[in-house]
Amino acid sequence: MMKRTRFALLPVLIAVVTALGLIAPASAAREVDPRPSTEELARKLFDLQLRSRGEVRVKPIGASNQGRPVWSARVGHGPTRLLYVTQQHGDEPLGTPAAVEFLREVGVGNDPHQRWLRDQVTVDVVVRANPDGHEHDWRYNYDPDAEPEFGEAGKGYDINRYHDPAVAPEDNPATEAGLIQRHHADFQPQVSVDYHMQGRYVGDDGREITASLMWPTHPDVAEGPLNLAKQVSVVARTAMDEGGANVSQYPGGDYQGIARNAYGLLGGGSVLIELSDMGAEHEQFQISSALASMHAIANAAADGSVNDVDPAEADAIPPRGEPITAVNARTGD
């Protein structure tokens, strides 16, 4: 009798536990707005500042061409400095809500892990580097009279081609890139991670690539920062794949104006992460995937385990493979 009762109870228990959300995929853990408006984003950041009792510090690093603040939100006060940048391309939004969740999960609360992490690292996030591009739902900043070498006449500059260390921030024609350059120079991060979105691709094994990443590919990046970028890439890839992602290398160019290359040339471990644009039904998953990478990188920098990673593991990450959709309009980095 006992035995039969226990067998009968098991499926009921599973059903109840599932209904309570105790066993749920990470992507269903917390629905977040994938595209908060500029006003809503500011409200969320200042709410975090308040609720974290100042552990999250929010300030503008300057203003976009249309006068919108470009926000830095900083959490932690440890000696290891990490810079995350989201949404340089206005129509690649999902790194931004992931950053808001990261700031909340690290900054709001006082559990031992949070206190330890904040003692080890300082993470600064440029949250939505391109607010004008977000509002116009396009890749570029807003500078319709410009005739950019990189960008589109009538729209503006491609911010992620204007980080060349040889160009001073005050001479930078792409306003928001100049703001990031200056912010980077002030903060001097050991690690920089730049969040973007790409089209849809399939790996050689037939599985969809949910994200791609890459370290600096400019030939003048020194071995130390290159190896650190590869170590950070392996940490990010491992965490994302453990959450159900399928991460590949990203076939990016070696131009020094791309943030990934520029901040590597300046001596930091600089990494690009591209989330695939897999449609509305996968957005919560992609946000949680980016969030997992943010936590993993911060934790591995905090406990030093990033230094134990063999950089050669990055070279073994598979290539991106072929586009899935016939129309795959997104441009690189």
Ligand SMILES: [Zn+2]
């Ligand atoms: Zn991009």
